[in-house]
Amino acid sequence: MASDSPRANLKPLSLYVPEPKFRPGDTVDFTEVTIPAAGSVRRPDIADPADSFIDLAYELVRVLDHESQAVGPWNPRLSPDTLRAMLRSMALVRAFDERMFRAQRQGKTSFYMKCTGEEAVAVSAAFALDYEDMCFPSYRQQGLLIARGWSLVDMMNQIYSNRGDRLQGKQLPIMYSVKEAGFFSISGNLATQYPQAVGWAMASAAKGDTRIAATWCGEGSTAEGDFHSACTFASVYRAPVIFNVVNNQWAISSFSGFAGAESTTFAARAVGYGIAGLRVDGNDALAVYAATAWAAERARTNQGPTLIEHFTYRAEGHSTSDDPGQYRSEGEPTAWPLGDPVKRLKDHLIAIGEWDEERHAAQDKELAEQVKASQKEAEQNGILGHGLHQPLDTLFDGVFEEMPWHLREQQAQMLAEETASGRPWARKK
């Protein structure tokens, strides 16, 4: 298409398309990833203006050092009991993921998504937020529900779309909704929860409430328009909201460079909007806790929004429909320089003399049993693989508060057809 150009002595332009460092078969070397020493990043006062600590959007807040000690100004100084509770929740999330992944493979449900390697992101946040605060999660924050003590059986009922499913089988597995536990209904459409969280936070502020909102999305999702609309609103109205960007390096097969990671950090997205930006070691449960607590305090004292980038790694496939071996080096998950969040917190507790390997092994066994028992209980309500557990007529419930004529007509038609077909599907009425 190029014209016979009068600028013919100029070198032709070329299109840059990013490429990840490692592909299947490549040996992984993460030495280029900059990891500042634990404790080296300053901690501003929560009342400091956002533009006075722009540097923090390019740093990496870390608390746990090489010797598994908690160091530096971000050390949240949590009690051993709290640390043990966090470790327990994180281990439980992992056990839950293992079991449910297997359930999908056994044909018991249609779909599952693990958060392996990212357990600290949701669990630590849950510990740092108030139970009354509203979470607007993406699909990889099952840790919020588990850390908030929500029933595993209830979560599994949803995964199985069975008789006990509070969502009546209407949602894809793992797309939970638990208002009671401050857990907003998950959407399959990426980043839509971001402006919604801002709206909730603005409403809370407008009403003189004390509750704040927090929301999560992946680094890939920051490219969506909704992300940017949310930042603008949050900045303009100083909404009491925490934006969490979970930078786990991969968006299905696309590495973080396709969301802009080669040019800047995701925390730096905050800078252009005048929002406070923090970048934290997402595999350091204490750093995540400290950052969340700091951001929550800012929000609660009318200092406005904070955007936290959690620098982490997606250790498993994107979902049960994904095969990461097709697009990334097998060596990546183990070579990831920030380690395993569960192990790091465990090692810390051991290092301070508050835990040991025996207790940990016993706990893992106990949690596996707990998950297994929950699964057994949930499966009494049925599994998706066995067909239909929802009464047929519930298909029309919940489109509107009251059913208009055209839906009533369609419902009647459907029930008549089912009668004609002789299929033994259950009815509500």
Next chain:
Amino acid sequence: MNMIQAINSAMEVVMARDPNVIVMGEDVGYFGGVFRATAGLQEKFGKTRVFDTPITECGIIGVAVGMGAYGLRPVPEIQFADYIYPALDQLVSEAARLRYRSAGEFTSPITVRSPFGGGIFGGQTHSQSPEGIFTHVSGIKTVIPSTPYDAKGLLIAAIEDNDPTLFFEPKRIYNGPFDGHWDRPSQNWSKHPAGEVPTGYYKIELGKAKIVRAGDALTILAYGTMVHVCMAVVTESGVDAEIIDLRTLVPLDIETVEASVKKTGRCMIVHEATRTGGFGAELSALVQERCFYHLEAPIERVTGFDTPYPHSLEWAYFPGPVRIGEALKKVMRT
């Protein structure tokens, strides 16, 4: 070839002929797409012609419009049709009107590929059929294949077409035709004549429907997955129905539709999308306007219900043999 391979082959053939054709979208590059439809293309044509994009559907389509304005022929992929909504403004207000508002100075020769439809336990956000939203917009063409052979020929035509085209791929029949019974797998395309797909270049003209089964008793209008479900129902029922695969909704092959309904005197319309304001409503109005005096029975519509796609009850939602069979009896009774 199955339909995915045929679609892949279409892009390969056109890319080899025309250096201005480029393929872009979430995960389409190195990985070759979550359904593998673009597999191998980046290897063959390089990263500047086949590349992954940021996850922003409005960005993908907006950028494609700009590339089209330059003179390229972008073939963007929207990973699931359910995710086309963030791109709605770029498609509806920009791509669809560029030619009109610039009096032909600029055009949008883009072809948006997107898997659509249910029957794969995809829940609310991997199952929708949004074609009716776009057929309502002036300036966009909508193409929906029902076989691998058609998919390739139609996709080549769409890419070579100078107008913006939506190419919706019925994902339920990517691997083979399907008779609509929820507990039966799809057949393999390799055993179906339309699975015989030439490796080279050929086109199927947009705006031409295909009579997949000739008959005298009634006309069934369908597209995509529903063509196969209707075929199975008709075979089972013994009714001498004429089944028309519309193949393109805009522009519609009204002549074939009109001639058939005037011949049979009865018309049934089948689609998976929700009913109210769906493309079936448009078809029904057209048939009523043009064939009223030939009709011996009211036009019947068989569609998805006016609810979101329910995950666990998806087989109650899906227009299957029971629903279509009952409707068939109803049209034939009058």
